[in-house]
Amino acid sequence: MPRVKAILLKEWAEAIRIKMVLFSVAFLPLFMTGFATYLVWQGKALPEEARAALLNTSLMYFFILPVVIPLSIAAYSIVGEKEQGTLEPLLATPIRDWELFLGKALGPVVPGLILSWGAFGLFLLAAKVILGAIPKGVLSLPWLLSIFALAPFLALFAVFVTMIVSSRTTDVRAAYQFSSLAVLPALIPLLVYIGRLTAVNLTFVGIEAGIVVSLNVATLYIAVKLFRREEILTRWK
Amino acid sequence: MIRTEGLTRRFGGVVAVEDLSFEVRTGEIVALLGPNGAGKTTTVRMLSCLIAPTSGRAWVNGRELHEDPSYIRATVGVLTETPGLYRRLSAWHNLRFFADLYGVRGAEEKIEEYLRFFGLWERRNDPVATYSKGMRQKLALARALLHEPKVLLLDEPTAGLDPESARSVREFISELKGEGRAILLCTHNLPEAERLCDRIVLLRTRLIAQGTPEELKRRLFGTRVVVELANPSPELVSSLGIPEARSAELVGEKLYVEVTDPRRDNPVLVRRLVELGAEIIAVREAETTLEDVYHELMGGADAQG
Ligand SMILES: Nc1ncnc2c1ncn2[C@@H]1O[C@H](COP(=O)(O)OP(=O)(O)O)[C@@H](O)[C@H]1O
Numbered sequence: 001m002p003r004v005k006a007i008l009l010k011e012w013a014e015a016i017r018i019k020m021v022l023f024s025v026a027f028l029p030l031f032m033t034g035f036a037t038y039l040v041w042q043g044k045a046l047p048e049e050a051r052a053a054l055l056n057t058s059l060m061y062f063f064i065l066p067v068v069i070p071l072s073i074a075a076y077s078i079v080g081e082k083e084q085g086t087l088e089p090l091l092a093t094p095i096r097d098w099e100l101f102l103g104k105a106l107g108p109v110v111p112g113l114i115l116s117w118g119a120f121g122l123f124l125l126a127a128k129v130i131l132g133a134i135p136k137g138v139l140s141l142p143w144l145l146s147i148f149a150l151a152p153f154l155a156l157f158a159v160f161v162t163m164i165v166s167s168r169t170t171d172v173r174a175a176y177q178f179s180s181l182a183v184l185p186a187l188i189p190l191l192v193y194i195g196r197l198t199a200v201n202l203t204f205v206g207i208e209a210g211i212v213v214s215l216n217v218a219t220l221y222i223a224v225k226l227f228r229r230e231e232i233l234t235r236w237k
Numbered sequence: 238m239i240r241t242e243g244l245t246r247r248f249g250g251v252v253a254v255e256d257l258s259f260e261v262r263t264g265e266i267v268a269l270l271g272p273n274g275a276g277k278t279t280t281v282r283m284l285s286c287l288i289a290p291t292s293g294r295a296w297v298n299g300r301e302l303h304e305d306p307s308y309i310r311a312t313v314g315v316l317t318e319t320p321g322l323y324r325r326l327s328a329w330h331n332l333r334f335f336a337d338l339y340g341v342r343g344a345e346e347k348i349e350e351y352l353r354f355f356g357l358w359e360r361r362n363d364p365v366a367t368y369s370k371g372m373r374q375k376l377a378l379a380r381a382l383l384h385e386p387k388v389l390l391l392d393e394p395t396a397g398l399d400p401e402s403a404r405s406v407r408e409f410i411s412e413l414k415g416e417g418r419a420i421l422l423c424t425h426n427l428p429e430a431e432r433l434c435d436r437i438v439l440l441r442t443r444l445i446a447q448g449t450p451e452e453l454k455r456r457l458f459g460t461r462v463v464v465e466l467a468n469p470s471p472e473l474v475s476s477l478g479i480p481e482a483r484s485a486e487l488v489g490e491k492l493y494v495e496v497t498d499p500r501r502d503n504p505v506l507v508r509r510l511v512e513l514g515a516e517i518i519a520v521r522e523a524e525t526t527l528e529d530v531y532h533e534l535m536g537g538a539d540a541q542g
């Protein structure tokens with residue numbers, strides 16, 4: 001897949017040269033990690049049980065990062081091609097529609113996941129330093145599954161939504177703002193947890209996974225249809 | 238190399254190109270000449286397998302369009318209407334990316350070769366955002382050539398350039414000729430078409446006419462003779478009355494007469510003029526410019542459409 005690789009390298013070379021993207025990619029993980037760490041530090045005098053609850057709340061932040069980081073990269077990656085008029089020469093090459101689609105999808109997802117997980121590792125490290133040990137019940141299977149298994153789907157969902165939104169606008173900011181709605185499914189656990197509706201258990205993660213995967217299938221279907229050569233050249237605005 | 242038969246493309250109710258048939262052979266530059274909205278870009282997009290024709294057929298590099306789009310894309314070089322370069326990336330980076338997409342072998346050497354050819358080598362590491370329009374156009378041409386395509390489609394290569402850059406881009410294009418390539422050059426610039434191209438295809442949604450510039454002129458105007466007169470008068474024109482003069486028009490002191498065969502018709506014409514009392518200073522063949530042809534043909538198309 002040399003062409004997918006070429007797209008990925010180009011995407012990243014461009015992304016690091018764009019201030020808005022670089023800001024959200026570098027600043028957001030650091031900000032979220034810092035905030036989560038601050039919460040833990042605040043609660044370091046609390047009893048063990050309360051501490052665990054606080055830590056669980058902090059974990060939510062690492063559920064949002066995999067959506068938010070790819071969003072900004074993806075918004076630029078598509079609208080940027082339009083703005084610069086590069087779609088036509090790009091589509092004139094022998095690249096296949098699916099190769100372009102894959103490159104455009106993975107371009108934002110890969111750094112999004114690496115940075116989210118990196119931030120999570122940083123947070124665990126900070127919590128360990130502050131508390132001496134990570135409280136029991138925090139690194140439970142449901143949470144780990146959420147953060148590691150659901151994150152890729154959340155990230156992909158964000159990208160598919162951005163692809164769909166971007167095909168209809170030439171304004172990066174508008175694309176970014178509309179696509180931000182993609183963060184909603186990632187907020188479900190937060191709402192549930194805050195509302196104390198249920199504990200984050202395997203059933204809950206399963207339901208969430210079901211929702212996210214269905215959303216992925218639906219948006220993937222639309223995005224793939226929009227990503228055909230002829231469609232891009234004649235219908236995209 | 239390129240051949241089309243009844244190529245047609247509609248966008249909803251809009252007919253962009255209709256029933257277009259023409260050919261570009263190896264070693265030839267053919268101009269696709271027409272005003273804005275004539276369907277030039279649409280034709281280029283069909284020939285580079287970017288959009289499908291509504292009807293009609295076309296062959297590029299020996300394959301029919303729908304038969305093997307990947308092969309056609311891999312062997313055709315396109316200069317799109319706008320240069321379409323990544324502004325934040327350097328010239329070198331832009332070319333490297335496209336070289337990878339085309340699977341160019343020995344990409345680094347090729348990139349250097351073309352950057353030097355277009356005089357961009359010294360600036361290769363600067364972001365394209367810092368380039369002038371002319372430099373961008375040259376870089377876009379370099380990109381179109383990188384994979385050594387046998388067929389080149391150039392969509393208005395000099396549009397929007399200052400005269401100096403336009404001239405240098407034209408010089409590069411004329412150097413590309415005769416390397417076994419077939420080049421289709423879209424333009425609305427008449428002198429450009431006449432200077433660079435072997436043949437001209439006049440397009441305005443439909444094919445208006447095609448041929449070498451000479452053929453087009455002759456077909457339309459026959460051969461025109463200018464007779465310079467010391468005593469020009471409108472009566473000369475009205476009383477000429479010989480079949481050899483297909484048309485006659487007096488402009489200032491010059492009488493333009495259209496004849497079929499100068500060797501046979503000129504002596505008759507001169508004799509007749511002398512009979513009518515004309516004092517002839519000089520007789521020579523008139524130059525018809527392609528512009529005359531263009532306006533004649535496009536004017537006619539206007540009247541019809
Ligand atoms: N994607 C499109 N959707 C609708 N109409 C189009 C589209 N592309 C071109 N057209 C129409 O087709 C005609 C020919 O356009 P074009 O090929 O761009 O002409 P040219 O390149 O000669 O200026 C125009 O009337 C234009 O409005």
Ligand SMILES: [Mg+2]
Nearest residue numbers: 277278279318
């Ligand atoms: Mg055009």
